[in-house]
Amino acid sequence: MVLALKDHFVWDSWYVYDGEKYHCYFLKAPRSIGDPELRHVNVSYGHATSTDLVNWDHLGECFRPSEDGWDNYTTWTGSVVRGNDDLWHLYYTGTRQNDPQLAQKIGHATSTDLHNWERVGDGLILDLVGLNAHHYEVDVSNGEWHDRAMRDPWVMPDPEGDGWLMYFTARAPGVAEANDAGCIGFATSQDGYNWTLEPPVFVGGFGQLEVPQVFEKKGTWYCLFCTANNHYSEEQTSLRPVVTGNHYLIGDSPRGPWRIAPGFLDGTQPCTRYAARIVDTDDGMFILGFADRPNGIDFIGHIMDPEPVEITEDGHLIIPPKLKAAE
Template identity: 55%
Template structure:
C-alpha cells in the first residue's frame, strides 16, 4: 500500500535504507486546511518504516519548525537522512523564517541517536547562501531565494561528504534558464564549504529535490520540475508537450559534467507523480513519487507504490508500469 495518512497530506519524501529497514521521511500537513497549497506553510515532517517499500508502519511526527524567533521557525522542508561512520543519524533539511515571509531558504542540520528524535546542531543552520555563483532573492524575477532540498552523501571520490541542492544562478535574462544544482563539501558533516554549482545548464527554472546515485557504472541525478518551468532551450531539446514530473541528469563522474538525459521526460504526466526517488532493492531499482492530482483535479497527497525501473543499453531509465502487481497505486 502507498504511504498515506487519513488526516494528513503527504508530499516530498526521501528514503534511507538502514540494514533491512527502509526509513521514509516526508513532508506532511493537516488535510483540514482550507486549500492544499496552504500545506507548504503549515508543515512538519513525518516518519515511517518498511521492510519491503509496500507495507509501512507510521512512527508519527519526527521534526518540526523551531520556536520563534529562529531562521527555521516557519517551515522545515525537504532534505535527506543518513548515518555516519559512528552510527549517529543526521538530518539535513530546508528552513525558512516568518521574519522574511519565507522568501529566503537556508539549509539546516540535526542529529539523532535513533533516527526519529532530532536535536538541532547549534541553532540548526548548516549552510547559507553566499558568493557570486548563487542568486539572491530577486522580487519580480523569481518567486523566492532557491537554496533548498539538500541531498547529502559520502564523497564518492575521497574523504568527507558532499551535498547537492536546489539553487539558481544570477544574471539570467530568462527566469526559466536560471535553475542550477548547487554543491558543497564537508570533512565531517558539520562544517560546510559552498562550491560552484555542479550543473548550470540553463534548461529549467528550478530543479527540485535532487537525488544522486550510481547504477551500471553511470551517475544519475534525479530532479523534478513543472512544465511551466521548462526553458526555451529545453523545449527545443525536448519538443514534447511540457509536463510536470521527474527527469534526470547523467554523468560519468559524480562531480560532472552533467547532461540532461535525452529523449522523453522520465516520469512526466501533468497531475501525476512528483518529487520522485529511485530506491535500490534486492530485486533491482524501483521508482516512487508522491501522488499530486486526482483525475478530478483534487490533491491526493500520498506516496506511490514502488514501480520497477529498467536501464537500457544507452544507460537511459524507464519505468515498467506493466510489471506492477494488481492493485498497486501509482
C-alpha cells in the first residue's frame, strides 16, 4: 500500500525509527493548486508512522513555513535524529519570500513527540558564510544556475568523534561546466546546535546531487543522492546511462574520499522514482522514494512501496529485479 494522500501531492521523504515505529516525514502540497510544479512553493510537512514501511497511518501536518521569518516561503527536505539531550532534532531547508536567488539555508527545530516541532530560536543555524564559504557557489546572479543551493541536510552522529556531521546539496564555484559543479556540502557540530561550515566532501559529476543520505554498511560508506538526466556533466554522460533517479557515491570514511559508483542504481527515463532513501531494518535494506512521472506526462506524487536493496560482493548497491508472478 503506497503512502498517498487523496487531496495532496507527496514527494521528498525521510525516515527515523523510534524503537517501535518508523516515522516518515514528507513534503506535501494541495492538489487544488493544479500544476504540480507549483507544489514547491505551497509546501508543508506531512507525518506518517508504520511498523513495516508498507502500511502507514497518516498523522497530518507537522511543520510548515514561518509567518515572517527567514523561512517564510518554503520548508523543504530535511532529516530527523535523536540528540544526546533526548530530544528529537529536525534539520530542514528554508527559503525567504521574494529572494531573487532563492537562497537556501539550514534550519533546526526540536520535538519531544516526533510530531510537534518548535524552532530553536528563529530556526536558522547554517548559511554559506564564514571562513569556508569560498568553497561554495554563493552568488548565482549571473544566471548560470537557477538557485543558490544549500538544501536537503542529512545529519548523523560522527562515528569518529563525539559530535555530529551534516551533509547537504550545494554547488562549487569557478567550475567551467555548470553540470560539473554539484557538490556534497559538509558541516560539523559538537552539540547539534552550533554548526561550522566545512569544505565540501565531494565535487563534480553532476549539476546537483540532491537529497544526500550517508550511511555505512559492511565497512563501506555510501552517499545516496538523486539527479536528473539534464544535469549530467559531459564526462558522466559518456560513462553511464543518462537517466533520472537515484545513485550513490562510495567512500572510505564519512569524510571521504568519495567516488561515483559505476552504472546507475535506480534510474529510468522518464523518471519512475526520485528522492529516495534507504532504510536499514532487521529484515534488510529497503529503498523508498516518490513516484514522479513514469509516463513522462502525469506527476503521480505518492511514496512508492519499499523495494529491497542488496550489496554485491564487490561492495556495490543493487536493487534485485522483481520476480515475475508464477503463471
